[in-house]
Amino acid sequence: MSQAQRPGERILVVEPTVATRLPADEPQRIEADAAAVEWRAPGRAVFRDGAGRSIPVLLGTDRLASPGAPRTIEVVAAGWRFELEVEDATRADLRRRAIRDRGSAIDAGGPLEIHAIIPGRVAAVAVAPGDVVAAGQTLLVVEAMKMQNELRTPRDGTVQRVAVGVGETIDLGDLLVVLE
Amino acid sequence: MKSRRPGASPVAATVSLRKDSPPAVELSGAAPFRRVLVANRGEIALRIIRACHDLGMEAVAVFSDADAGAGHVRAADAAVRLGPAPAAESYLRGDAIIEAALRTGSEAIHPGYGFLAERASFARVVEEAGLAFVGPSSEAIAAVGDKLAARRLARAAGVPVVPGTLEPAAVDRPDALAAILTDADDIGFPLFVKASSGGGGRGMRRVTAREELPAALAAGSAEALAAFGDGAVYLEREVRPARHVEVQLLGDAAGTIVALGERDCSIQRRHQKLVEESPAPGLTATERADLHDLAVRVARAAGLTNAATAEFLFDEDRRFWFLEVNTRLQVEHGVTELTCGIDLVREQLLIAAGRPLSEASLASAVRAATPGLHAIEVRLSAEDPARSFGPVAGRIGRWSMPAGPGVRVDTAIEAGDRIPPDYDSLIAKLMVVDVDRDAAIRRLGRVLDEVEVTGIQTTLPFHRFLAGHSTFRAAQLSTDWVADEWEPAMEAERAAALAIASSVAAAAAAGGTIPGDTIGAAPPRIAPPPALESGWLRAGREADIDRWPPR
Numbered sequence: 001m002s003q004a005q006r007p008g009e010r011i012l013v014v015e016p017t018v019a020t021r022l023p024a025d026e027p028q029r030i031e032a033d034a035a036a037v038e039w040r041a042p043g044r045a046v047f048r049d050g051a052g053r054s055i056p057v058l059l060g061t062d063r064l065a066s067p068g069a070p071r072t073i074e075v076v077a078a079g080w081r082f083e084l085e086v087e088d089a090t091r092a093d094l095r096r097r098a099i100r101d102r103g104s105a106i107d108a109g110g111p112l113e114i115h116a117i118i119p120g121r122v123a124a125v126a127v128a129p130g131d132v133v134a135a136g137q138t139l140l141v142v143e144a145m146k147m148q149n150e151l152r153t154p155r156d157g158t159v160q161r162v163a164v165g166v167g168e169t170i171d172l173g174d175l176l177v178v179l180e
Numbered sequence: 181m182k183s184r185r186p187g188a189s190p191v192a193a194t195v196s197l198r199k200d201s202p203p204a205v206e207l208s209g210a211a212p213f214r215r216v217l218v219a220n221r222g223e224i225a226l227r228i229i230r231a232c233h234d235l236g237m238e239a240v241a242v243f244s245d246a247d248a249g250a251g252h253v254r255a256a257d258a259a260v261r262l263g264p265a266p267a268a269e270s271y272l273r274g275d276a277i278i279e280a281a282l283r284t285g286s287e288a289i290h291p292g293y294g295f296l297a298e299r300a301s302f303a304r305v306v307e308e309a310g311l312a313f314v315g316p317s318s319e320a321i322a323a324v325g326d327k328l329a330a331r332r333l334a335r336a337a338g339v340p341v342v343p344g345t346l347e348p349a350a351v352d353r354p355d356a357l358a359a360i361l362t363d364a365d366d367i368g369f370p371l372f373v374k375a376s377s378g379g380g381g382r383g384m385r386r387v388t389a390r391e392e393l394p395a396a397l398a399a400g401s402a403e404a405l406a407a408f409g410d411g412a413v414y415l416e417r418e419v420r421p422a423r424h425v426e427v428q429l430l431g432d433a434a435g436t437i438v439a440l441g442e443r444d445c446s447i448q449r450r451h452q453k454l455v456e457e458s459p460a461p462g463l464t465a466t467e468r469a470d471l472h473d474l475a476v477r478v479a480r481a482a483g484l485t486n487a488a489t490a491e492f493l494f495d496e497d498r499r500f501w502f503l504e505v506n507t508r509l510q511v512e513h514g515v516t517e518l519t520c521g522i523d524l525v526r527e528q529l530l531i532a533a534g535r536p537l538s539e540a541s542l543a544s545a546v547r548a549a550t551p552g553l554h555a556i557e558v559r560l561s562a563e564d565p566a567r568s569f570g571p572v573a574g575r576i577g578r579w580s581m582p583a584g585p586g587v588r589v590d591t592a593i594e595a596g597d598r599i600p601p602d603y604d605s606l607i608a609k610l611m612v613v614d615v616d617r618d619a620a621i622r623r624l625g626r627v628l629d630e631v632e633v634t635g636i637q638t639t640l641p642f643h644r645f646l647a648g649h650s651t652f653r654a655a656q657l658s659t660d661w662v663a664d665e666w667e668p669a670m671e672a673e674r675a676a677a678l679a680i681a682s683s684v685a686a687a688a689a690a691g692g693t694i695p696g697d698t699i700g701a702a703p704p705r706i707a708p709p710p711a712l713e714s715g716w717l718r719a720g721r722e723a724d725i726d727r728w729p730p731r
Contacts, residue, residue, distance in 0.1 A: 036683065036687075037683070037684050037687045037688075043578070044632070045684055045688075047680045047683065047684055049680070054629075055677075055680055056629050056632075057680060057681065057684045058578060058632055058634055059684070059685070059688060060577050060578060060634030060635065061577060061634070061635075071689070073685050073688070073689070074577070074634055074635075075681035075682075075684060075685050076633070076634055076681075077677040077678070077680040077681035077684065078640075078641055078644055078673075078676075078677045078680065079628075079631070079638060079639075079640025079641035079642075079643070079644055079677075080566075080637075080641050080673075080674055080677035080678070080681070081634070081636070081637045081638075082677075082678060082681045084681060084682060084685045086685050086686065086689045
C-alpha cells in the first residue's frame, strides 16, 4: 500500500501513553520515514531499520476517543505492544499554544484569543460581545463528526469579540472568540 | 476449526480395555478407550483431545465459567461445567471431575499438567472409581512426589543427587540447630532451604551465610506449611552455574522403561521455563547415554509407569545431579515428540489401557543417544517481559500463528478470546524442528516473525531477542541467562521498538487513513455441538455473543 504524502501532515506528534517508564512527558515529534515502512497487508508492515533488518509491525485497534482528541493507535513492533496517541504537528502546535496561552493569559488577565482546536461547523453561539462570562461557561458549540462539542472559556472575563457565526464552517486554528 | 466426527460409536467401542483387566488378545489399532475425560483446560486439553480423536476415541472436556466458550470446550465431543472461575472451585475439584467422568461414561481421566496431575490422592480416587488414571500409579506418584523421598530413592539406586540432606531438618527443635549448622557447613554456602512437598519455588530460600540459616529454615518451613500443609524442609547445595536437563521416560505395566531423549530447559525465570530444546546441546553420545541411564534407574526404583520426567542439573564439570521426578506429561513434551517421532499422549493412553510400549517408542529409545533432529520450543505467554514477566490479562485482538515446514503450534486461543486472569499465562507453544540446532534457530527466527498477536502484551520480544542472541546461538545456556542477558538489554530493546512503532504509526497516519484492523476480526462461529450439559451450550453461546464484536 502506498502512502500518499501530503505536505504539512508528514510530521506527526506521537506520544506514548502506555510507555510509562520512558521519559514521555513531552510529546515526541516523529518524522515519518515512509521509505522504511513496507505495507504487506492492512495493518501489517515491516520496518527496515538502519542495519537492513526487517522488523514486523502490526497496527491493531485505532480509536478516535473524541473529536479533537488525538487518535490512539495500538502498534505492536517486534512483539512490543504500545498504545500511541497520534496527532499531526499543526494541531499539536495549536494545542500546545492554547495550553500556553491559557497558562499565561489566565494569570495575566490580558486579552485571550480562543482558537479552534477541531475543525467543524458552528452549531450555536452562546455569547455576544459585552457578555460577562465565568470560567467553564459555554461560549459556542461546534459540530464535528456528528457530535456536539461545547467550547468553554478557560477563565473569567468579558467577551470582546465573537469571530464566527452559526452555520459557519471553521478550520483548525481559526479565531473564534476574544476575551478581554 | 474442528471437524466433527459422527456421534456413532467408533471402532471397537464395546471393548473396554482397563488397566486392571488387560486384554487377552492384543487388539492392534483398536481404540484403548471409548471415551476419555480430559481434566484440564487450554492448549494441553486441546492437545489431549486431539490425541483421543486420532485414536478414534471421544473426548469429554471440563470447564469453569471463565472457559465456557474456550478452545478446548469447542473441540470436545461433550463438555461438563465444573464451577466458577477460581481453580479451587473448578479444575481442582477432583470429586466433580470424577462425577463428570462417571456420568459421561468416560473410562479414563487424563489430567494433563498442573492442577491435579501430580496429586497421588486424586490418582487414587480415580483408580478406586474404576477409571483409568492416565499417568503413573498413585503409589509411584506418592513415592517421588515427596522430594526428600525421591532424593533417598535416587541415592539408593546409585544416582548422584544434589549434595544436601536426606531427612527433614528439625526446625522445631532448638537443640537440633547445631546439627543442622554442621550439615550446612558440610554442604557449603550458598545453599537452598527447600520444601519437601515443594514446587514453583515456594518454601524455598537461598542462604548465602551460616548466620542466615536459622531464619531461612523458619521462614521456608512456615511458607511450605501454608502452601502444602507440610512444613518439612531440607538443605541442598546451590549448583551454579548450571544447566537444567531432563529426561523423558515412558514405562509400561510390564516394567519396561525407556528414555526418549532429554531436553535442556535452562532458560528460566523465577524457576519457570521459557525455552526448551531437545537434544540438550553439547552433550557427547556417551554423556547422553549415561544421563538416560541415570533417569531410567530412578524410574525403575520408583516403580514409575506411563510418562514421567527426571530432572537433573548439569554443572560446569559436566556432572549430572538428580533434582526431582515429575510424574506427569510436561508442558515441553512436544520437543521430544518432534525429535523422536512419538506421540507421547497416545503412548500414555495406550499404556493406561494396559498395552505394552509401542514398537516405535522402543525403537526410538535405542536411537535416543544419537538424535538426528533438533527441536526448540518457546512458550508464548500473556506476560510483560519488561515487567519481570508479570502476567497480563485481557482480550486478544488479532491472532495469527506461524505455520509451514518444521513448525508446530500448540494453542487453544483464537482471535477475540479473552485471557482469564485465573489461570496460567501460557497462550501458545511455538515449536520448530530441523536437522540441527543452527537450522532450528534460523527456523525459529522465521517463525517468530510470523507471529501476529494484538490486544495484549506477550513474551514475544524476549523470544525474538533470544533467537538472535549470540550466546543462545553458541548454546551458552544457563539458568542465569535471563538475569545476565535479558534484563540488562530489555529497556533498550523496548525503546528501539517504540521508535519503530512511532515511526510506523506516523507513516500510517500521514497516509490519511490508517491501514489498521478491521475491528471485527473474529470470524463468526458455528453453533457448538450438542452437549451432555445443556448449561454448557448456553454458556458457550453467551461466550460467543460476548466475543462478537470483540470490542
